[in-house]
Amino acid sequence: MNERTKAVKAAMNFALKTDYHKTLATATPAELHTALSRSLVGVITDDWQKSREQHLNARHALYFSAEFLVGRAIFNNLLCLGLTKEVDEMMRAEGVSLADLEQVEDAALGNGGLGRLAACYLDSAATLELPLDGYGIRYRYGLFKQQIDNGFQKEVPDDWTKYGDPWSIRREDETVLIEYGCRTVRAVPYDMPVLGYGTDHIGTLRLWQAEPVEPFDFVRFNNQDYDGSVAEKNRAEDISRVLYPNDSGDEGKVLRLEQEYFFSSASLQDMLRQYKKRHGNDFSQFAALHAVQLNDTHPVLAIPELVRLLMQEGLDFEAAFAITRGVFSYTNHTVMPEALETLPRHLLERAVPGLYPIIEKIDGKLRQELSEKGVPGDVVGRLSITRDNCAHMADLAVFAGRYVNGVARLHTEILKNRVLRDWYSVYPERFQNKTNGVTQRRWLALCNPELAALLTRLLGSDRWLTDLSALTELTRYENDEAVMREFLAIKRTRRGEFADWLQKTHGITVDPTRLFDVQIKRIHEYKRQFLNILAVLELYYEIKEGQLNDFKPTTYFFAGKSAPGYRRAKAIIKLIGEVARVIENDPQVRQKLRVVFVPNYNVSCAEYMVAAADVSEQISTAGTEASGTGNMKLMANGSVTLGTLDGANVEIVEEAGESNNYIFGAHVEEINDRANDYNPHGIYESDGRVHRVMDALVNGTLNDGGSGDFRELYDSILHGADWQRPDQYYLMLDFGRYLDAKKQVNRDAQDELAFAKKGWHNICMCGKFSSDRAIAEYARDIWQIEKVK
Known part of the structure; x- marks a missing residue:
């Protein structure tokens, strides 16, 4: 057993003894996970702090994302530290093993590809020794746990922190306040280390937790108004309680807006605080030192919020907006119109009073700039950020940022030729493609060790872990x-x-x-x-x-x-x-x-x-x-x-x-050609295979429990709905x-x-x-950041 493993074992034994009155042999999997994780955090603390200082002293990038689907950290971090085998052998000698820790919950802070991509990118940046850190929300319940009850999805809370969160460090001293008109909420940061593979460099994922300024109203409680005594506490905590709350009604929409503003404002306040420590109130270098990537439209409220915060520091609108335009870039993750956020003015003013007038000022700058460029009036109207009494967040991001990128070559071409065509015609230099990637450390070495060993043996080295093209x-x-x-x-x-x-x-x-x-x-x-x-x-x-x-x-x-x-x-x-x-x-x-x-x-x-x-x-x-x-x-x-x-x-x-x-299947060009005359019912009538599988939805072969859901699916293909044409996604074709x-x-x-x-x-x-390739391209072409010294 090497010295580092001995130190980990000693730290684990100490933590288990003091926190649980247990030993390695008697601890539960959750207790083992907590003790091992805390021990490893102790191992990396000095390198982590050094890396933070290196980031703050150079031009660095910040990844703003509503999701970071980090999953379970323990196995990935052991892999990065090169301690997997040694720690497992140490634990097996005590009658337990690393495999026991698979019972520990994932950190449920994302919904799918968007959040997992964000996690992969932080991993790759740490491995490549690039100064990139992440900002998001520390959701209390994450998305939800999915149960299947009589065939139907049932959502139940995913209490991923019920046994603690040993990889996160609460930074009470760096709490910031978020103003929502007549109420104030505390944003408390929790820092999670992001370990690089084969390097001492460590990135930081800072997640904000919403808490009340006053957690308890004693007067109301004493007057036996028990619900009222904790009403403000509950209202504040709702902001970081659940990822993507149901927004089918206005109350849900307002909560979603409050969430988006919450982490955007908290993150910017944090960046400004760190900047002022080094540069005082001279903000002339702020854009030169910060590159913020907006992961989809969820954090785009950060644009008017940075303008507002800089104006609070004494800058006028023109100066504040000039700095802001040098900070942000925007990644588009979808061509779905419903996902390109459009925020009704009345809801935005209700959720975050005072921000809409700044968006209107930015829209005024847009109109002025387009006029100076000689852009026709109809195009100006289509590009207006505040048209239809709404704020159009994708348009705001493209105009007020440095670059916009798609995440696959075909996707980027669709953005340029269809979804954001008018923007591309005016600002073609802002558009880039950055095809997504995944980290081979987690998604090959960690999840498929037998295959990884075969690849390493045949290649004669494990260099593919940092150069997948090998x-x-x-x-x-x-x-x-x-x-x-x-x-x-x-x-x-x-x-x-x-x-x-x-x-x-x-x-x-x-x-x-x-x-x-x-x-x-x-x-x-x-x-x-x-x-x-x-x-x-x-x-x-x-x-x-x-x-x-x-x-x-x-x-x-x-x-x-x-x-x-x-x-x-x-x-x-x-x-x-x-x-x-x-x-x-x-x-x-x-x-x-x-x-x-x-x-x-x-x-x-x-x-x-x-x-x-x-x-x-x-x-x-x-x-x-x-x-x-x-x-x-x-x-x-x-x-x-x-x-x-x-x-x-x-x-x-x-x-x-x-x-x-x-x-x-149909290519994009075929679908575009068929869009106006597509007739799924004709395919249904002419193809017996289609006919019988569709009829199975409504003839009793398949039972939807009396919900009418299968009839609705059937109608969505053959008849459509008021808001949707028949077979919108061309299943029959x-x-x-x-x-x-x-x-x-x-x-x-x-x-x-x-x-x-x-x-x-x-x-x-x-x-x-590989996300290594993707993040290197972001660093070079969009953020202009370099490896830390």
């Missing part, structure tokens, strides 16, 4: 049968471990010898889990009728959460469960086909699923998915992609080749081509070695999709 050298093993069989054996091992986890965690039994086909992502109509389950239903019919005899036994996995107020997405979850029930009750078919919905999808679940999967379903309607990151994680672990030419799928296929993946591609995957998978070669080639060509 894996291209391993294409020479594609025709090596021994290597392919070793790869297949690893896949079987990972499927078995996922099956064990699924049984232990959810009581679901699956056969690890089958082909594992997975669609793991947020449940949404444009991601088309609906298309997937309809195609699986058709496979069921064809197998049952004897049309499809030569079918490799396959389990189709779905996992993901629906927004609480999203009725159709919840109906799709119920539909997946109903198709699973029909298949399960048919002994003839279930020997070849199964459907499993995995509840409560989170980072820890994903770590099992991406390593176990054989087929990666990426089937969004072309032109709707900005990038995707699940597709990259699955590619890196040797899954083939079954998908449309959407988001980063385009670039995945360019890197790994269409012959090693399965591309189907792509159904036949998708079904053919699904069958082709199954046929090809029957030749194990040939199929393994496809998966192996995807691994070898995944280098472009």
